[in-house]
Amino acid sequence: MPRIKRVWADPNREGKSRGRQGLRYCSRCGNTVQQSRIMKNLNLCEFCVKEFERKRDGIHSCRGCGKVIPGEDLRERKGYCSQCVCAACGTPDPIQVKKTGLCYKCSQVIGDFCRACGKEAAAQVRKNKGLCDSCLKTRKAPGRHG
Numbered sequence: 496m497p498r499i500k501r502v503w504a505d506p507n508r509e510g511k512s513r514g515r516q517g518l519r520y521c522s523r524c525g526n527t528v529q530q531s532r533i534m535k536n537l538n539l540c541e542f543c544v545k546e547f548e549r550k551r552d553g554i555h556s557c558r559g560c561g562k563v564i565p566g567e568d569l570r571e572r573k574g575y576c577s578q579c580v581c582a583a584c585g586t587p588d589p590i591q592v593k594k595t596g597l598c599y600k601c602s603q604v605i606g607d608f609c610r611a612c613g614k615e616a617a618a619q620v621r622k623n624k625g626l627c628d629s630c631l632k633t634r635k636a637p638g639r640h641g
């Protein structure tokens with residue numbers, strides 16, 4: 496499972512920059528990079544990140560797994576991160592999706608069959624979230640926006 500790599504601001508570099516502009520601080524509580532690590536893409540300090548992870552509010556953190564990712568991504572999926580929604584229909588189902596990549600309903604319907612070509616290939620389909628290896632390859636090109 497791909498992990499979201501956390502990029503923390505470096506206090507030694509960010510904290511020393513000239514003037515106010517370069518100073519990183521938490522957009523929520525105001526902690527500066529010298530008081531706490533600041534996650535770069537979120538502008539949140541690590542305390543706020545941890546709090547969001549606990550809360551799972553669906554705005555700042557995934558309601559399923561608690562992962563903190565930029566808000567817009569979560570809103571698109573009703574408060575869940577991409578790893579917690581069904582790859583086929585988009586329904587949030589963190590527990591089942593973690594196992595099969597599909598929600599309960601879809602894993603019942605699709606089962607061991609590729610959702611693109613219908614070939615039976617249980618291991619591949621499970622690994623590729625509903626696609627067999629050859630269909631995955633043809634769909635490799637990313638960029639379905641909206």
Ligand SMILES: [Zn+2]
Nearest residue numbers: 521524540543
């Ligand atoms: Zn904070």
Ligand SMILES: [Zn+2]
Nearest residue numbers: 557560576579
């Ligand atoms: Zn999640």
Ligand SMILES: [Zn+2]
Nearest residue numbers: 581584598601
């Ligand atoms: Zn589904």
Ligand SMILES: [Zn+2]
Nearest residue numbers: 609612627630
């Ligand atoms: Zn296929």
